[in-house]
Amino acid sequence: MTVSISDVAKLANVSISTVSRVINRPSLVNAQTRERVQSAINELGYHPNAFARGLMLRKSEMIGLVLPDMHGEFYSEIIRGANLKARDLGYNLIISSAHDPDDMHSLLDGVRQRRIMDGVAVMVAEVTDHIQKSLGELHLPFVVIDSDIDGVAHDSVTIDQREGARAMMRHLLDECGAKRIVFVGGLETNVDTMARLDAYRVILAERGITPTDDDVHHLDYQYETAYAFGKEHLRNWVGAGNCVFAANDEMASGIIDAAYALDIKVPKEIAVVGFDDTRIARMTRPPLTTVRVPMALMGATAIELLCKRLADPEIAEQRVSLRPQLITRRSCGGGGGSGSDRA
Amino acid sequence: MTVSISDVAKLANVSISTVSRVINRPSLVNAQTRERVQSAINELGYHPNAFARGLMLRKSEMIGLVLPDMHGEFYSEIIRGANLKARDLGYNLIISSAHDPDDMHSLLDGVRQRRIMDGVAVMVAEVTDHIQKSLGELHLPFVVIDSDIDGVAHDSVTIDQREGARAMMRHLLDECGAKRIVFVGGLETNVDTMARLDAYRVILAERGITPTDDDVHHLDYQYETAYAFGKEHLRNWVGAGNCVFAANDEMASGIIDAAYALDIKVPKEIAVVGFDDTRIARMTRPPLTTVRVPMALMGATAIELLCKRLADPEIAEQRVSLRPQLITRRSCGGGGGSGSDRA
């Protein structure tokens, strides 16, 4: 049933080494025999056994993509970009996601144990000692997506979150004449939220503004949560020049819908902006001013960095920071025009 | 650096076969030696080499998930469900998606050639001769997601699209008093669209209604396309008791937004309903009446079927049909209440 290298050898009347050469270093074999072997290969429909190959070469042409979660467009776009690039480069992608933050550890442990992947791209959304330790013990080339981790040498691809958040803050303050900006983030431990919040504080500080306790809130990135939260608090925030800066589009969408339910006009009575520029940003009413995060590119870049390292393990640490882009639409009341698209 | 079975054997003062037995059939080895070997394993942090193992056992504990595309929540939810289940069952998931329908063939070809996966789950959205042929030649256990393919024995998991579409049509006609229903589908070759359209026609026929040419349209499942299309045609469709049945939520959302842009009230002047119950169904204004498709469950079920077959190749063909569920919200004007959730 299954045809092996020796079958080919027999049919072509050569030794298995010659067949192997035809496959791996064709230049080393005489044109005539090469052709003979090649047609034997075709005739039998021979393909090298990947296991045997992996056993010898200690590589599989497979790389892992480990994610902390798989809900939402953010993750699926990363997967999409990574998958495309991996295929381009001749690699297969093994994907797995953790049930919860702690689970990440056991996942990486599994990766380390099976060592069937040539390398792995790991998205780290919350940096914990656990994960840091797991990565340190990986003994496998890896690239970190969305974080830089102290004390461990590694390649990484991140978004310049601060730059994106700063651009948004400046737009709000300078173009839209915002007076008060309420920040609605994800969990406090979330690296994205941390960076965005930091930029929020920095820009505010530059203007001599100190946010109050009622100006900074931590939710969980979910539409429903933000909707409920908005219903409860939006009335306190209403006012000309006031504004909600949500740390992702889903929450922004929830806030907008809450405003709608409370009959509060967006952006007239309160502006709302988001982050990520997922598909829903064009589907809110009004369309959402947000910061475009190149999600698929991030996935693709991660794979690219990883493969470069696999090709040459000696190269210097690579740290790529991708630039996000401010997309202004109508939800902020400002000059909603720079966005090329409008719904 | 890398510790092998013979290292363990040496340390435990046994032969490698004993070590192998401790790992694979512990009952065959004396409790004392077993313990000795086990602690040697622990001490050295030994894990069997997956390649060598695969070479002997002809299996890898890896299964493929091949998708026609990766855009949108539908696919990402399938991946999520599949990934969860695969992990539960101790398998790794290798994911790949085709650039375009034809590309599917080369993808499956790659799967066949490397034969490093124990089996593969293939989502087939458009049945072509090409794909049918590829599957026929796979020589690998596989399960088809979202289609049943003639002339090839296979397991499959599908959605009872017709049942879902019928439920929607009945709701529209009986509960909402719909008079005219415009169907906006995806590509004519898309299996989902075909099934949904078929149910649409059947139910209409039952009522003695024959849809006109202006009642059935084929777009591409995209929000933007539907938005543009809606802007162009919505005026012709307006009327009490009139209704647009979009074959997915994205298009329904586009239609709703087009109505909004034209100042046409939904559902008062025209009702709009969708299909799938993706996240955006709760985010349209008004929230969307739709048919919930258990996407993650579909992915999980596919993996489950596949693993059952791997465990016992002799079992009879398994064909699972998942039931979709009508979710009524406010976009259809009917008794928008059965939906447990509302935005």
Added chain:
DNA sequence: TTGTAAGCGTTATCAT
């Protein structure tokens, strides 16, 4: 109960 030895299908190192 344990050990010996023969594969599994490759690639790589020698000779020739």
Added chain:
DNA sequence: ATGATAACGCTTACAA
């Protein structure tokens, strides 16, 4: 330019 042959790390008869 080609062919023997020894790894690679494991499982599994078969012997002891």
